[in-house]
Every structure is written in structure tokens, then in C-alpha cells.
Amino acid sequence: MTGAIDVYRGDYLESTHEVHIAVVDGAGNLLYAYGDPYRPTFPRSSMKPFQAVPIIETGTAAALDFSLSDLALSCSSHSGEPVHRAAVLDILRRAGLKEEALQCGTHVPRDKASYLELVRQGGDLTPVYSNCSGKHAGMLATAVYMNEDTASYREVQHPVQQRILEVLSDVCSFPVSEIAFSVDGCGVPVHRIPLLNAAWGYARLANPSGLGPRRAEALRMIGQAMIAHPEMVAGQNRFDTDVMRAFRGNLVSKTGAEGVQCLGIVNSGIGIAVKTEDGTARATSVAAMEVLKQLGVGDEGIYKELETYLHMPVTNARKEKIGVIKANFTLNRIH
Numbered sequence: 256m257t258g259a260i261d262v263y264r265g266d267y268l269e270s271t272h273e274v275h276i277a278v279v280d281g282a283g284n285l286l287y288a289y290g291d292p293y294r295p296t297f298p299r300s301s302m303k304p305f306q307a308v309p310i311i312e313t314g315t316a317a318a319l320d321f322s323l324s325d326l327a328l329s330c331s332s333h334s335g336e337p338v339h340r341a342a343v344l345d346i347l348r349r350a351g352l353k354e355e356a357l358q359c360g361t362h363v364p365r366d367k368a369s370y371l372e373l374v375r376q377g378g379d380l381t382p383v384y385s386n387c388s389g390k391h392a393g394m395l396a397t398a399v400y401m402n403e404d405t406a407s408y409r410e411v412q413h414p415v416q417q418r419i420l421e422v423l424s425d426v427c428s429f430p431v432s433e434i435a436f437s438v439d440g441c442g443v444p445v446h447r448i449p450l451l452n453a454a455w456g457y458a459r460l461a462n463p464s465g466l467g468p469r470r471a472e473a474l475r476m477i478g479q480a481m482i483a484h485p486e487m488v489a490g491q492n493r494f495d496t497d498v499m500r501a502f503r504g505n506l507v508s509k510t511g512a513e514g515v516q517c518l519g520i521v522n523s524g525i526g527i528a529v530k531t532e533d534g535t536a537r538a539t540s541v542a543a544m545e546v547l548k549q550l551g552v553g554d555e556g557i558y559k560e561l562e563t564y565l566h567m568p569v570t571n572a573r574k575e576k577i578g579v580i581k582a583n584f585t586l587n588r589i590h
Contacts, residue, residue: 259289259584260531260538264569264577272538274514274531276546276586277454281464281524283428285451287550287586296530297437297445298453299511303330303390304460304477305426309418310393311473315400319349326480327487329393332386332510334490335364342487343388350396357382358409359391359441366490387441389487394443411436411444420446425470427456440512450528453517458526461507461519478507478519494540494564501560502553508543510536516543520552537580540564545582 258271275290307329310316333339361380394415398408408415424431429452439445460478463471485499495508507519514531516539531538544565569578
């Protein structure tokens, strides 16, 4: 029995994943869908570009000399590479803070070379290695600039989080009163909205419209930062980095935990949100690439460059290809 995303071992279907997809324009019109485009969803780290908007709107970015690279890092789920860690520490330094101010917790970084080097030196994992340390550094910098308490910046009633809530509600066009809350993996509030509204946010990130000029400019800066520095949004050999590079300025992309992927197409102002029903990350890039292909975005050269994401190889412990993960769905045209 096939699904939306099929996993083959050799010639045999082994597993399937169901997905939900919403494709919208800048006015929020649902253009294409698959599954339930209104599925209530925690978009998780896909919302980081919107969480970074107050860094610009409060004047923090200008006052603390944030570069486009710094803004990209503030939207990141980075791999913990040396360049990421150095940039996080530099943002904190400019804000007059030490690494200890970060409350994102820690985990083994995706960049295994950095982790092995830390182990060889007998060091301990610290918060800067967290994939969310860039986001937290941006939040802390804003709190410092606004003369707010830094010890409680994670709390939902803190001005840092209230500004983020207002931005997310506005950009994704979903009332604050209807946004449900929980706690993200890094300890800050996470917001539950319909998948369609997450896609709407990305349509506006790609091509700001229907917003006030100040907010539109902030979104434009963040989109430009992500496209200019995709390696700071993710890292080496990561989907977000590779897809933004391959589409050469026409795509903004950000993954989220539990099988979420959001993308915005710059030249058309279209937003895409994908959610894997079982939360499996391995299906999201395959689904996202298939959506782009069915929408006719890009050319065959791009899809050849990104072949491993479109038809993701299944490998064994010897790094031999023994299967493939590929899409098996057709978008439904709505408008």
C-alpha cells in the first residue's frame, strides 16, 4: 500500500509517510493542497524568521551592528559549526552578555567534527552548540537593547515573547486569541496555527505584501539575509542551505522539527508549508522538492543539483545505496 512518500528497500516498498501541504499566495488564497491544509500545527523552527523580526523593528539590529549574516543566524537551526558558534558569541559580546545568558539548553551538534574536537579536548557541551543558540542570542540582544530583564526572556509574558507573538499573528494572519501555546525544544514558547497560515507567512517572507511598510521592510531584510547567507541558516550539507543556494535568490527555506518544512518563492510571492503526519523529517525535503517541481519552479539543472533531496537515497552502514525515498502524490488545484 503506497502513501504520499514511499520508502523502498531495493525494489520493495518498506514504509510510507502521509503529508499535509498548503500552497498559498500573498493574499492568503489556497492555490494547491494535499492532505489537510488547515491542520493545526506547531511549525516549530520554521517560524524563526518571524521570531527575528523584532530584532530589526526595535532598533536592536542597527544599534548592535547586526550584519545580514547575523540576521540569518538569528533565524537558524544551525549545525554548531565553528562559524556558527563564533557568530553567536560575538552577538552576545556586543550585547554585553556571556554565553551563560543563553537558556536554550544544549545537545550534541549536527557538526560531528566540532563535537569530536570538543571530546578530544576534554570539554563539555555548552549552550552555544545548540542549534537554537542564534535565535536565543537575538532574543537576548533585543532584551538588552530594550532595557528588559534577561533572566526571564523565555517566559511567555516577557516583552520579547509578546513582540514575537504579535509579529507571528500579523504576518501569518491568525488572531492572537486563537493561537495555542506550548514549549519548544529550546525552552521558549511555540505557537500552534493552521498549516495554511504558516504558508501565508512564507508567502509574505518571500514577497512582503498586505503589511505595514516597517514590517514589510523587516521581512524583506530577513529574507535577503537568509538567501545571502544560507550556510548560517543551517550548515554544510543541509537542505535549507543547499536549496536556497540552488535556486539562486528565488527561494527562502526553513525547516522545523517534527516533519515541518516551509518555503517562499520570491518571484511569485507563493508560500508553501509541509507537515509530515508522523513527524518524520526524512519525508519533508522529498515532499517539498516534489511540490516545487509540480509548481514548475526552477529548471532541470536545479533538480539535478538537488537530486539527493528529490529522490533521497536509503543507505546502509557501508554507505551503499540500497533503496530510495520518493514522492507519490499529486497536488490538488484549489484556485
